[in-house]
Amino acid sequence: MNILAIDTSCDETSVSVVNDDVILSNIIASQISYHKIYGGVVPSLAKRIHEDVIDNVINEALKKAKKNIKDIDLIAVTKGPGLALALETGLNRAKKLSIENNISVIGINHMIGHIYAVFAKNRNGKRIFNKDIEFPILSLLVSGGHTELVILKNYFEFEKIGETRDDAVGEAFDKSARVLGLGYPGGKILSDMAENYTKIIPLTIPMQYSKDFDFSYSGLKSDFQRKFNEYRLNNKVTSEDISNFSKSFELVAIEELLIKTLKAVDEFKPKSIIVGGGVSANRYLRSELRKRIRSKYTENPIPVYFPYTSHLSMDNAAMIGVVGYYLVEKKKITLPIFDYSEREPNLEL
Numbered sequence: 001m002n003i004l005a006i007d008t009s010c011d012e013t014s015v016s017v018v019n020d021d022v023i024l025s026n027i028i029a030s031q032i033s034y035h036k037i038y039g040g041v042v043p044s045l046a047k048r049i050h051e052d053v054i055d056n057v058i059n060e061a062l063k064k065a066k067k068n069i070k071d072i073d074l075i076a077v078t079k080g081p082g083l084a085l086a087l088e089t090g091l092n093r094a095k096k097l098s099i100e101n102n103i104s105v106i107g108i109n110h111m112i113g114h115i116y117a118v119f120a121k122n123r124n125g126k127r128i129f130n131k132d133i134e135f136p137i138l139s140l141l142v143s144g145g146h147t148e149l150v151i152l153k154n155y156f157e158f159e160k161i162g163e164t165r166d167d168a169v170g171e172a173f174d175k176s177a178r179v180l181g182l183g184y185p186g187g188k189i190l191s192d193m194a195e196n197y198t199k200i201i202p203l204t205i206p207m208q209y210s211k212d213f214d215f216s217y218s219g220l221k222s223d224f225q226r227k228f229n230e231y232r233l234n235n236k237v238t239s240e241d242i243s244n245f246s247k248s249f250e251l252v253a254i255e256e257l258l259i260k261t262l263k264a265v266d267e268f269k270p271k272s273i274i275v276g277g278g279v280s281a282n283r284y285l286r287s288e289l290r291k292r293i294r295s296k297y298t299e300n301p302i303p304v305y306f307p308y309t310s311h312l313s314m315d316n317a318a319m320i321g322v323v324g325y326y327l328v329e330k331k332k333i334t335l336p337i338f339d340y341s342e343r344e345p346n347l348e349l
């Protein structure tokens with residue numbers, strides 16, 4: 001089955017062609033350079049740019065996959081969660097292509113996409129796990145808008161067990177990066193700066209003693225800002241200082257994720273762990289989660305799966321196409337299906 005997938009949930013216009021779960025193309029047109037000067041995503045600007053570039057991105061994705069629109073069996077399009085104005089562009093284009101070419105269409109939840117990013121295969125049929133993945137799966141979803149722990153009892157049986165009570169972890173990374181003058185979106189820049197640290201500034205780990213699986217990041221963000229501003233008043237800030245503040249923030253922000261994830265492993269005894277969303281590209285999170293699982297479960301460590309590449313961690317359409325494939329396969333959906341979904345900016349799992 002050839003699937004054309006579209007994601008315009010935020011500030012990336014992404015279109016992909018997948019053949020079942022094999023990625024043939026995954027084009028991501030980033031709008032970062034436009035939003036940078038505003039220090040964050042401006043929804044009306046995001047919509048305008050999606051509208052301007054989407055046809056070119058669709059053509060590029062088809063061309064790279066060596067496919068024609070007539071070869072496409074299904075269009076998978078993100079219906080939410082995301083920015084209402086931005087989602088609209090993808091949904092409208094999917095509907096137009098469907099009507100003009102009589103192609104099936106199905107609306108997809110963007111967060112399920114972040115879970116399914118690890119299911120994607122490259123052109124050689126390789127993916128991150130060799131055999132079939134074992135359920136139940138614990139999924140840690142960490143992006144600019146979400147911080148969630150989800151149990152998958154089966155392919156499409158989700159139970160959210162915890163989420164952030166305020167800011168998302170990626171948002172806290174970006175805001176702290178801005179405090180340090182590192183630009184937007186600063187999550188990756190801050191984590192790169194953190195590599196050269198020489199000293200740690202103590203910060204409190206939020207929610208470490210809470211009995212649930214929830215997260216909180218707004219207190220950490222304020223604490224960090226206050227400590228940096230105090231330091232700046234009395235010192236000339238050097239690049240070494242920026243590295244030290246970056247590492248101090250990263251350690252604590254990631255520690256909160258590790259504490260709650262390990263607590264959920266204890267409680268729910270998953271057979272596999274999947275991490276998804278932009279923050280899953282974080283190197284410290286990747287190495288530390290694996291390390292702690294291995295040292296805690298020495299006999300039989302639970303496999304931890306992160307997306308293959310940073311492209312599959314961030315917003316991309318290939319993950320949406322892979323969900324489309326699994327929905328049809330596992331839910332035994334018969335085509336044609338014409339699911340002209342409305343946008344759902346606050347769509348839950």
Ligand code: KG4
Binds near residue numbers: 144169173315
């Ligand atoms: O999933 P994503 O691309 O978009 C949303 O759906 O939000 O996630 C973007 C978020 C941003 O907040 C970005 O700063 C963060 O992921 N991010 C990182 C890293 N790479 C991206 N945060 C920490 N470390 C990274 N290496």
Ligand code: ZN
Binds near residue numbers: 143278
């Ligand atoms: Zn996302």
